[in-house]
Amino acid sequence: MKQKYPGHPFAAMLLGVALALGVAVTAQAATASGKDLVLKGDAKCTSCHDQDEKSVMAIGKTRHGATGDSRTPTCTNCHGDSVKHIEHKGGNRPLPDRTFTKGTTTPAEVRNEACLSCHKGGARYQWAGSQHEGQGLACTTCHKVHNQHDSVRAKETQTETCFSCHKEQRAQSLRQSHHPIQEGKVVCSNCHNPHGSSGPKLLHKNTVPETCFTCHAEKRGPFLWEHPPVSDNCTNCHTPHGSNNVALLKNRPPYLCASCHIAGGHSTTGIRNGTDLGAGVVVGGAATAAPQMVGKACLNCHTQIHGSNHPSGARFAR
Amino acid sequence: MKHAIEKRFSRTVLAASIAAIGLSVPLVAQAEDDAQNLTTPDSQVEVGVGNVSSGSYKFGDYGRGMQRSGAHLIGNARTSMRSSDNATYLDLVARNLGLDSRSVSIKGGEQGNYGLSFEYDELMKLHSDTFMSPYNGMGSTVLTAPGGLAAWAATIDTTPGGAINAPVAATNVTSVMMTALAANMKAFNVSTKRKGTALGVTKQLAGGWDVAVNYKREEKDGTKLTGAPFQIADKGSRGTLLAPEPINYTTDLFDVLARYADEKLQAQVSYHASLFNNANQSLTFDNLYYHANSVVGASTLTGALGQMPDNQFHQVNASGGYSLSKETRLTGSLSIGRMTQNDAFLPYITTAGILAAPPVASLNGKVDTTHADIKLHTKLMHDAALTAGYKYDDRQNRTAVNTYFYMPADNNSAATYPNNATSSNNRRNTPLSKTQQVLYADLDYELSKATQLKLGYDFDKITHTNEPTSGDTEHTVKAEVKHSFSDTASGGLAFAHSDRNADTYNGAAPLFATYQSGYLAGLCVAPNTFLYNGVVTACTGVASATSAATIPFLDTPALMKFFLTDRKRDKLRAYGNVAAGEKLDLQFGASYYKERYPDAEIGFGLAKATGWTANVDANWAATEAVNGMFFASFEDYSTDQNGHNGASSATAPAITTLDRQNNTVAFDPLTGTTVRTDRSLTLGLGFKVKQDDSFDWGGNFTHTNTAGSTRFKDIGSRIAATVLPVPDAVSRLNRLELFGKYKVQKGVTLNVKYAYEQYNSTDWAWDGQTYTSSTTFIGTGMTSPDYRVHVLGASLTYKF
Known part of the structure; x- marks a missing residue:
């Protein structure tokens, strides 16, 4: 007598296929049975x-x-909870x-x-x-x-986010004098807290000088001889995002210095012009170039412009 | 009829089914793999070789580290591991491992429990690779003249008409001497390198608290260019040069903080310390100029520059925010800090036995800082919000005041700098203190769903010491309107006006604080008097036809320092965004500002500063696979400075210090205005193509053009004939970058990158100047950067 299998003759085959398919879709459809994926x-x-x-x-x-x-x-x-989104059937899902x-x-x-x-x-x-x-x-x-990788939290890509609104700072960061922003070594969030702060311009620190001294601690002093605009605010002379002038200066020496000093010990020198560059650079110029104009200009002598601790440094030359 | 399946066939069906299950297992595994791939952090390592065609300090400046020509290693890594069983993690980022701009960051721990971090970073600042100097010992703290000073002095002896101790004219001496120096110039690269190492620990505590401790040490080594002035002749005449000053700084930063957070209250207390240490106290340099008192064979003159002193800053902070309701939040902070500095003073001059020691051995400088602020933000109603606050910043310099002897430069003889009751060389230090208070209120109001209005007001009050004014107040009003014209177009307009009013400006006030009364008395003519530290003091100067000073004044009357005087400032800004279809986004912006200094407009100093900018951006998503961008920015910044041209002492009538007031011969009301303008144009163009799943490529082009011009206007007759134009200082940068990424196989990508950068610049401060262009400034031979560099790199990235 032939052994008979109860039920549908294709039951076993269907069972097998169902098992196979069932297992196969487990990973993708596990959630249909309520399994969390992440x-x-x-x-x-x-x-x-x-x-x-x-x-x-x-x-x-x-x-x-x-x-x-x-x-x-x-x-x-x-x-x-997005109930409408979840329970909606058909098109135009909310x-x-x-x-x-x-x-x-x-x-x-x-x-x-x-x-x-x-x-x-x-x-x-x-x-x-x-x-x-x-x-x-x-x-x-x-x-x-x-x-x-949240790009705004990575040094090499943060500026992509900030510069999408702050266009002027983007352009300034490409000038000949700039903080290493484009190079990904200094980023906006090194100085600024975009979420709000007690300081000006969303600075992390309470004041501009306090912010700058984080990296430029040597300029903090206190010095015996203080240069008033320095202790007042670094941005009196510097523009932090980039400048056409050396050392991120807002204007180039000697003209920057002439914003406040037009006589002093150099009263005989007058308005600096092409004459002071010397005949080698400007036709008709003086026989010798003025040291207040060439090189680092005023800073050729007044080199400790951020403050001097030399007992004879009252004029920031020592 | 009953269907029956043969046992043999049944076995076959079962076997096939089992086989199907077997086949499906890989599918299951594949599906699980896919899910895992989608949720497991990627890691990747990149290794390759790059080549730089030619070396340039300017090109390699800062982070790029490619100042040398030749091959370099491309090495980058980013790995991220997160446990699937718990919240432990380990992240590593390493960049530019083959360059001087390398950095490594490692962070690990258990999220929600504790965290550890380590960071290391290098940063090069490349100042100059064209610098020249005759000194021996460059890079050290002792710079010596080549061949010894005596040899140079021997050169002086050959000066026509001059013997070593009695030259006919100092300029003759120095000209000859500097010509001799030119033959001995040596190249020296000037650069600094920062190395920063940081460690951090965080720990989550129970009850909403967490604590963090961070420490960072940054070392900065190398050289920078610094001025080294010398005495050329007795009193007054000095010469200078730029010398490499060795940098050997260490800064230690400590931060310890504890934070608390719950639904309504968030607060933190912290301690911050910054300790700066300079391993070098001074830079000494042999005098390269002749000096009458530098007697050959007896004593040679060496100059000394005081380097930046060690200092410390300690600060405690408390801050927090409390949500009074869903609509109202109060925040505030308090910081109390102290800056100290007590490095030992250098002697007044390097030659011992001439001058007494300074009154104290070190400054014992102390500056106390206090900051406090409070801010209230509330939604007044559905469509209006108010933010109002108060800030207080105080800098109290508590450093002791003493009298010091001023010597402009090292000198072997103090005889020409008298130390008596009428000497200008006795100078007191004038510690600067400042207190700033700000009150502000900003109102945001939604005029309609499409239009927002912002109104604001700031009141700023400053008081300070030892300045020409006792302080100032400033009022600022602000307004901004933003409007959405449609779903695809929006724009806005913002305006701010500030009006600063300074207290009575007395330019002589700081001088009174630093000079002694006997000296100041000689600066005004009898029988006038002036108040000196509350004491009525008689002027002792003698009136003349050109001198009638009624009070002592050393600088130009009517000179106004821009950061202390009255100011009116206007700022205007407009912006717009347009989505021109689904593929193109456009952004426009423009701004204008103007600062006027009314007192300087009728006097001297910075009288006006104006600027405007314009920019346009376009982002184009041509297809899902191709996108591009373009931007252009232009900026113009201009200043007007009113100046004068005081006649020299050789001019008739002779001008002396006493003549500097009320002397119309010496001081024209306005001798001329210097107009400085900096203009910049920046352009950018880029595109990116995702060719298919295995190939991405693209490129960027950047152009920056800057020009700094110096012009003169309203030049008075006194100097009109002598004023010559100043050439423009310009720079021009073109940068082209092309890249391609080809997926070689799963997880492996071949990267090829090419960059070309061209930079041209001219600057009259350096270009065309020779070692001997000036008789009182020894040139450096430095020139403006100019380079053309190609960089080619190829690397493989393995992603896992």
């Missing part, structure tokens, strides 16, 4: 957004994807409650709430009422939360 509780999102479109899954590459950190949010913490892409209709204030609910402290405690907040910027205007 974040705790992300299944309701990753059941659809399980590919790399809009870098959804890439959140796993970032600090926001560290599920071992109990503070790590899930999709809906930032994007909202967007999630909060979206962050370019051209979003989600107000900046609402977008920022998503970030500030966790990141209100530290460097961001002054965000409310800051210049960038007042200009309607959102955190995601600058930050790419789903990218493994």
Whole structure:
């Protein structure tokens, strides 16, 4: 007698195929049965957004994807419960409650709430009422939360973000005298806190000199002989983002110095002009060039212009 | 009829099914791999070789580190590891490992628990590779004249008509001497290198607290160019040159902070210390000029420059923010700091036994700083927000005041610099203190969904000591309107006006603080009097036909220092954004500002500063695979300085210090105005093509053109005949960059990069000047940078 198998004759084959297909789609459709792919509780999102479109899954590459950190949010913490988006059938699916892409209709204030609910402290405690907040910027205007490398936080790429608005600073950073900004060694956030600060121009430090002394501590003193514009504000003479003049000066010596000193011990020298460059440079010039005009001009002698600690350094020459 | 399957066939079906399962396992694994690839951080390492066609300090300046021609290693790495089981992580970024701009950053820890960080960074500042000097010992703190000073003095002896101690004219002596120096010039590259090493620790504590400790040491070594003035002849005449000053700085930075954060309150307290140490106290240099008191064989003259002294800064900070409600937030901070400096003084002059020691061995300088601010931000209603605050910054210089003896340069004889009651060489230090207070309020108002209005007001009050004014106040009003014309077009207009009013300007006030009364009395004519430290003091000068000074004054009357005097400032800014279709974004911007200094306009000094800028940006996404960008920026910055031309003592009538006031012969009301203008044009063009999944390529072109011009206007008759034009100082940069990335196989990419940079510049301060162009400034031979450099690089990137 032939052994008979109960049920449909193709049952075994279908079972096998079903098993095979079932296992095969496990990874992709696991979320259909409620399995999270990246974040705790992300299944309701990753059941659809399980590919790399809009870098959804890439959140796993970032600090926001560290599920071992109990503070790590899930999709809906930032994007909202988005019930209509999830439950909608058919076309014209409504967007999630909060979206962050370019051209979003989600107000900046609402977008920022998503970030500030966790990141209100530290460097961001002054965000409310800051210049960038007042200009309607959102955190995601600058930050790419789903990218493994948030370009604004990397030295070599930060200026791409800042210069997209600050065009004048971009141009200045390409001038012959500049901080190593284009070279990626000094970046905007070395001096500025874009999230708000107590200092002027969103500086990290309370004053301009305090900011500059972070890297230029030798100019801090206090010196025996102080040069008033130096202790007042470095930007009296310097422009920090780039200049046509040496040492980031707003004007070139001797004319910069002549803003405040037109006589003093050099009253016989008058208005510096081509005559002072000497006959070798300007036809009809003086037989010898004036040391106050060539080389580093006034600084050929008054070299300790940021202050002197020499007991005979009252005129910053020693 | 019953269907029956043969056992044999049944086994086949089951086997096939199992096989199907078996086949599906790789698919499952593949799917899991895909998911893992999408969520696991990438790491990559890049190794290759680059070649620079020719060396240039200007090209290699700062971070690029490519100042030498030849091959260099391309080495970059970026690895990121995150545990899938817990929150531990390790990130490493290494850049430019084969160049002098290398950096390494390592961060690791357990997110939400603790973090450790290490950073190392190098930065070169390349000042000059065309510098020349006759000194021996360049790079050290002791610069000596080649062949000894006696040999140079022997040259002086050959000066026509001059013996060593009695030259006919100093200029004859120095001309001859400097000609001799020119033959001994030696090349020396001037540069500095910073090496920064930083360590950091963070720890998350319970209850919303976390703490962080950061330490950074930065070492800066190398040389910079510094002025080295000498006495040429007795009193008054000095010569100078630029010498390489050795740099050996160490700065240690410490930061310790504790932070607290909950839903409403965020606060932190911190301590910051910055300790600066200079291994060199002075730079000494042999006198390369003749000096009457530098007697050959008896004592040679060596100059000494005081280098930047060691100093420290300590500061404690407290700051925080509290959300009073969802609409209202209060923030504030308080910082108290102290700057100190107590490096030992150098002697007045290098020659011992001539002058007494300074009154104190070191300054014991102290400056206390205080900062406090408070800010309130609130939403007044749905469409209006107010931000108002107050800031207080105080710098109190508590350094002791003493009288020091002023010697303009090292000198073997103090006889010509008298030390008595009427001497101008007794000088008191004048510690500078300043207090600044700012009140501000900004209102943001939404006129409509499409239009926002911003209004603001700032009140700024400054007081200071030992300055020509006791302080000033400044009012600023601001307004800005932003409007969205459509979903694709928006723009705005902003305006600000500031009006600064300084207290009564007395240019002589700082002089009164530093000179002794006997000297000042001689600067005005009897029977006038002046108030000196509250004491009525009689003038002792003798009136003459050209001298009638009523108060002591050393500088030009009516000279106004721009950062202390009245100022009116206007700023105007306009901007617009247009999305011309889905593929093209355009941005436009322009700004204008004008600063006027009314007192200087009718007097002397910086009278006006104006500037305007314009820029346009275009970003073009031609297809999903091709995009490009273009930008152009232009800036014009101009200043007017009112100056004069005091007649020399050789001019009749002779002009002396006493004549510097009320002497219309010596001081024309306005001898002329110097107009300085800097113009810059910057252009950028770039494109990027994603050819297919395996090939990306693109390029960028940058052009910058700058010109600094110096012109003169309203030149008075006194000097009209002698004023000659100054050439423009220009620079021109062209940079072309091309790159290609070819995916050789999964995870491996071949990168090829080519860059060409051309730079031309001229600067009258250096170009055309020889070692002997000036008899009181020894030239350096330096020239403006000019280069054409090709860089070619090829590398492989392995991504894992």
